[in-house]
Amino acid sequence: MKWLKTILHEIFGLFVDDASFALAILLWLVLVKTLTPHLGISTRCTGVILFTGLALILAESTIRYAKRPQQRK
Amino acid sequence: MNLGWAHTGTSVIASFLASLVECVEALTVVLAVGSVRGWRSALIGSATAIAVLLAIIAALGTALTRVPLHILQLTVGTLLLLFGLRWLRKAILRAAGLISLHDEQAAFTKNTEAMRQLTHGPAPWDKIAFAAAFNITMLEGTEVVFIVIAIGAGHAGMLLPASLGAVAALLVIIALGLILHRPLARVPENTLKFIVGVLLSAFGTFWVGEGMGLPWPAADWSILALIAAYLAIALALVPICRSRSHSVPSNTRTLRTPQ
Numbered sequence: 001m002k003w004l005k006t007i008l009h010e011i012f013g014l015f016v017d018d019a020s021f022a023l024a025i026l027l028w029l030v031l032v033k034t035l036t037p038h039l040g041i042s043t044r045c046t047g048v049i050l051f052t053g054l055a056l057i058l059a060e061s062t063i064r065y066a067k068r069p070q071q072r073k
Numbered sequence: 074m075n076l077g078w079a080h081t082g083t084s085v086i087a088s089f090l091a092s093l094v095e096c097v098e099a100l101t102v103v104l105a106v107g108s109v110r111g112w113r114s115a116l117i118g119s120a121t122a123i124a125v126l127l128a129i130i131a132a133l134g135t136a137l138t139r140v141p142l143h144i145l146q147l148t149v150g151t152l153l154l155l156f157g158l159r160w161l162r163k164a165i166l167r168a169a170g171l172i173s174l175h176d177e178q179a180a181f182t183k184n185t186e187a188m189r190q191l192t193h194g195p196a197p198w199d200k201i202a203f204a205a206a207f208n209i210t211m212l213e214g215t216e217v218v219f220i221v222i223a224i225g226a227g228h229a230g231m232l233l234p235a236s237l238g239a240v241a242a243l244l245v246i247i248a249l250g251l252i253l254h255r256p257l258a259r260v261p262e263n264t265l266k267f268i269v270g271v272l273l274s275a276f277g278t279f280w281v282g283e284g285m286g287l288p289w290p291a292a293d294w295s296i297l298a299l300i301a302a303y304l305a306i307a308l309a310l311v312p313i314c315r316s317r318s319h320s321v322p323s324n325t326r327t328l329r330t331p332q
Contacts, residue, residue: 006208015152015155015156015159016155016159017159017162017163018159018162021158021159021162022155022159025154025155025158026151026155029151029154029281032285033285044288044290046282046285046287047282047287047288047289047290047295050278050281050282050285050287051278051299051302054154054158054274054278055302055303055306057158058158058161058162058165058274058306058307058310059306059310059313061162062162062165062166062169062310062313062314063310063313063314063317065162065166065171065314066166066169066171066313066314066315066317066318067317067318
């Protein structure tokens with residue numbers, strides 16, 4: 001059953017690589033789902049808000065990784 | 074049901090490209106195993122894995138039809154978003170030169186050497202070749218199954234186009250494998266991953282929005298806008314990441330205190 005464990009580990013790895021990145025995405029989805037109906041924002045704008053947050057999370061995560069000291073090849 | 078090209082076409086393309094990447098990886102290992110240990114066991118191993126995967130697809134496909142669509146869209150969209158953005162993030166970092174490119178030629182050489190160390194020649198029935206081919210086909214194939222289900226389950230009637238995309242990718246790879254009989258090192262893997270990351274992220278965002286009940290402007294055509302927006306951001310992030318990175322010599326890196 002070692003192959004099954006490997007497959008399960010592989011499947012988890014499909015979705016989560018950087019834990020903070022995955023967590024930020026999930027938190028943003030929860031925030032959009034729970035808060036936007038109470039903020040009086042036009043429903044047509046909610047999709048744009050959803051995308052903008054995700055794009056910012058992607059940008060922050062990649063730039064944060066880039067700023068880390070890289071080993072010279 | 075009238076499904077627009079924007080949805081059906083992009084489903085097929087996303088599924089095709091994503092599956093193509095996984096199939097290239099599997100083919101590299103199966104070619105290495107087959108050329109060193111013998112084709113019979115390697116091909117039986119791959120065929121067995123494909124049969125198991127088809128059973129999984131049949132089981133999950135039936136179960137998915139019983140779940141309310143908006144819950145399915147939200148769940149699958151979230152998974153697709155996690156998957157797609159993770160893939161896109163890595164593709165951006167690869168394009169910026171911050172993480173190494175996946176080299177199919179190196180993978181082929183590594184697997185070939187590993188197989189050579191375990192035997193002196195091909196045998197009529199080879200458990201190692203069977204297991205190696207089964208494992209890689211199962212692992213990469215499972216990823217293809219998830220891609221197909223993720224792309225196909227988010228919208229009624231999309232499972233077939235997504236499946237067709239994956240089958241087309243499999244056929245292309247089999248044909249290429251037969252013609253080339255060599256690892257597909259010339260396939261620009263990171264370019265594929267970049268495009269796939271953009272497509273999956275756009276689909277994931279759209280389906281999460283659908284699952285939340287958000288009305289997208291221009292309905293399904295919003296997917297094209299999302300694809301364009303993610304592509305523009307990803308392309309812009311490559312030079313930004315490259316300019317923000319700074320390398321340090323390996324001897325100074327070891328002296329740093331872990332944060």
